[in-house]
Amino acid sequence: MTTFAGPPETAPAPLPTQHLRRTVVRVGVGTFVIRPWATGVGLVLAAVALFLFAVSIGTSDFPMSPIDVGRILLGGGTRAENVVVFDTQLPIGLVSLLVGFGLGMSGALTQVIARNPLATPDMLGITSGASAAAVAVIAFGSTWASWLADLGLAVAALLGGLLTALAMYLLTWRKGIDPIRLVLVGVALTWGLQALIAYLLTRANIDEVQRAQLWIVGSVSSAGWKAVWPPLIVLIPAIIFVTIQSRNLAILSLGEDVCRGLGIRANAVSAAILIAAVVVAAVAVSSAGPIAFVALLAPQIAMRLARAEIPGPITSGLMGACLVIGGDLLCRTVLPAGIPVGVVTAGIGGPALIYLMIQINRKASV
Template identity: 50%
Template sequence: MTAGLGSPTPSTSRPGAVPARPAVRVGRVSLVRRPLMVVTTVLLAAALVLIMCVNIGRGDFPLSIAQVLDVLLGGGSRIERFIVMDLRLPRSLTGLLVGAALGISGAITQSISRNSLASPDILGITAGSSAAAVALIVLGGGIGGMLATVGLPIAALIGGVLTAIAIYTLAWRKGVDGFRLILVGIAVNAMLTAVIGWLLVSADINDVSRAQVWLNGSLNGANWSTVWPVAIAVVLVGGGTVVATFTLGALRLGDDNARSLGVRLQHSQAMMLLAAVGLAAIATAAAGPIGFVALAAPQIALRILRTPGPPIIGSALTGGVLVVSSDLIARTILPVELPVGIVTSALGGPFLLYLLVRSNRKASV
């Protein structure tokens, strides 16, 4: 006999039945215990620390992992502290924070659109930041080089935010549908890519070379002044997203289900998209457009942690691992040092094809 509406489920109707996942209740807050997820997250964080130590230790003055950890804990010689703290740590920290920002941004956009192919670089937000930055480089080259250098992060941030507002407005039709949002984003991305191409063709050759280096996504110019803005954004915006995990999970269930759970749909979508845009724009302003990290990190984290949707903390850690590992490959393994964005694009392209093939197989089934 099947249970009717309002009748107890079979698992709870039997005396002594134990829930599949035990809950932890603290006051009015109730959480589900997921030991495997916690252990996997800790291991992912440990892997990130290990990769960072290896990346910091590689260079013209090599250091072992033990030496790097000794310096980070307050020890080491004067020259070792100078190399680690002043020269190499800001670069690795920037890579970690940029990867975390892109991972969180991708997790938000994929959750809201309910599409694994949605990410800031696919939707055109990264292209908006790039177009604004390239325009400033081209125009600033004729007016004064200092303008292009000082205003580059601000231009990239403004360009990303304005592009996101335009995409959201064009996709609005009594609400924002995920499929329409992606289509509008792809169209805007194509137009902005054409604008970038036109700026590069019409610019001076010296400005073009500077713009091309920035467009490939690089951590070469990272310093402590680059670290702090991204760190503040990740802590504040990323922390707020973690707090709003319930809202994000409700949005994954669809508009009607989210409303039935008491979520203010349009307000929540707008705030979450604003958080994703801010993180992606800050990351692009700090290191240039690093492609495919926001696309791949949430999907990899989802498969590693076995969660129903892209996890926020797992996506941030996975994004950090991807960027720092790509920087390590670009600096040490390849014959010629390359910008980190080239490596992430080379690794992310096949992953995008995998997602497309997987989506087509699901659709055919």
Template identity: 65%
Template structure:
């Protein structure tokens, strides 16, 4: 087995590549196989993983029995006392794991939808996937003793998954390109339809809240803000399944997903069925988003922020799903830490991400407007 590592530099990168950074990369060959390794992306991934681990340990350590990161690591490795084990494993660890997994899943799902639509605004929040999952989950929470009992019997994860799939199917049918199925879905049409579906489902959710009992409505409203404060081990498993499905698909279909982001014409020229691959990626994004929403509620703007931050840090021409997942995990873990240590009243993490995401959305719109006028 031989390994051949070399650096390639494009002699004349085009304008898009110049704005995104250096095109320097290394090609690693092991026998007949070869991989393209981008040093900057690897550096960002390693640093991001280290920061995520630190935030995770800090999140576990913030409780009524405070511990430092090294103490938390000692307990997780089996060296804690009885009290420390109870505090870490029964109270603090589920919340930190849900924050980590939900943030990673939402960031990864946002990168996938932005790639297939080739639009930075095409996130599960905008496309109606989150709204559909939320509407079904609210029905299961607020009407568990009446007409929504069958959804409650399925459980919130299954109800959210059902709502997300129903919304995605409706949106895909409305955006279907007709006879030109192999050309893929028009990104502009997909976003416009997604915005309309989102507002319709939010109106439906608001109507259900006005018709529910006051205590059920209050519980559903708290969940709708996006919070990990009540996370238990039962909330860990849906988000873990979501991340496992997403990571497996991203790794297994890395080449088709990367080609799909270049546009349907290039994808078709390279032998990729754009319509079929778009459907596969959309299904994966729906599953990941719905399961993450069922665990922590619709935490706003993570799916928008994480891919765009990762895009700028890695100097990549397209959002990278795994790097976006790391940034998403950092956003939710860091936001939850702020809510528990700095901000008053133990606010839900969704308020922090919304406060950050709103100005970033304005910046993104201004940037897109300037590029369109050049």
């Protein structure tokens, strides 16, 4: 393994500022660029997420400190403590972390592909497609959608997200992907699928409608171990894939002309990364519902903290985990009981969306 740090000593150019320093690491035929500032931000976000995770697990009918939570997780708890932590609180905390990470990472991937901060799974219809399939399973799993229910909620949501992404890709493709057309088609698909979801809810039984409505808002309060495994199984290979594609992802953000000059097949790379983003987002939605604005907020906050030119998928995922688990902790400690985490993220995401729109208009007018 050979490591190169900074520019050569003979270079006439001045040294970059601290947050732009980078280290190029070559392992075999692979080349990885490590930026110390962004890495430090990622480590801080990981520490914050773990702290919020410990606090969240200790927030129950039997309050526990983070130290007590660590003791119980390491096997030092009583029988009653083990029941509370391992059977109830731990699945909720893990689902919050995994779903937040998945939404944040998928949002970063779609924003880089489209070169537009508004191009998130929420805006492109991906989560709406996954939600439509999931609502069909929840509300009609015992009648006409029984074949879909037999596949499981996670698989149904994945199919809905993939079909929506395929429709979006076919409607957007014109000798390449135009970022503006991508967002417009995505918004049209989103509202069309929202209308379909509303129609399904009007035809469902009232009890199933209540379950579906809670799921649509986005909630982790009733998550069990069954909801932990799908995002965990999907995220591990997705993180490996995104890490391998990190160089191509950075080049892709510079435009098709730069990709062509460097020998990168922009369309093939974009399609592969888009599929990864769709799979991660759809599986995350299947576990906790379409928690609003996490995929929009997390990449933009992480990008500003890391002082990067584009959102980093890993730092965005860590930021998303902090947002979801922090929002759930806020719902359980400050806000009235029963409010799902999707209400908190939507309340924060609305003003943030307006702020991003103002920024985009300012950049366009310069």
